[in-house]
Amino acid sequence: MPSTPEEKKKVLTRVRRIRGQIDALERSLEGDAECRAILQQIAAVRGAANGLMAEVLESHIRERLTEMTATAAKSANPLTTLLNWFEPILNS
Template sequence: MHTVKDKAKLLARVKRIQGQASALEKLLAQEQDCAAILQQIAAIRGAVNGLMGAVIEGHLVDHLVEEESLSARQQEAEAILQVIRSYLK
């Protein structure tokens, strides 16, 4: 499974996001400038998007490209499409 194989990289991304969220919390608590707060929010969004992209890519390769069963591919395709639709809302 791709999330197991890429576990260290994915966890590193999550830890980076946690650090960015903590930095945002400090900026808000210290009543820092709006521009700095907005920049931190943008950084968090970029990091989350990068994480989502990496997991989606692994999912597509493992569960669609390399899957031999047509019915399994169809089920996985529908599942990932639902996640993408939800994410883009």
Template sequence: MAHTKEGRKKLLNRVRRIKGQIDALEMALEQEISDCSAVLQQIASIRGAVGGLMMTVLEGHIREHIGAENISPKQRNADTEQVISVLRSYVK
């Protein structure tokens, strides 16, 4: 998670853009006039945007928690296991 007000603002802006992409996809499917390639492209764009969001949050978590110098080895191991668990569920 972004640990600054500006970081949170950037994440929320990304989420809102993704929401807009999903809303556009929903409208395209409801109207039934979009061709398949346009729908597929929109889905690919959404997937890429979500992946980018995931990487941004993951990088921040690793840098701020796992990579922090002031945490105990026990806490570092717990945080590492948590990230591994999330990554396993993400790539399924």
């Protein structure tokens, strides 16, 4: 999760933009828009959601690496710990 107020604001702005894209998609579906236009909107929503996921994931990786660097002597293998944490997310 974004830890600084600036990061949080940036993520929330992305979420609101995605919400706007989904609202536009819903209006297109209700208005019987062409299939091609609807598919383009869906692709845009998917791209925006992937971008959001990447941003939150990067923020979390940075936090975890900072924590693990500070406690590296206590952990057997910080990289393995990090990869185990992300495995379910990356495989979904």
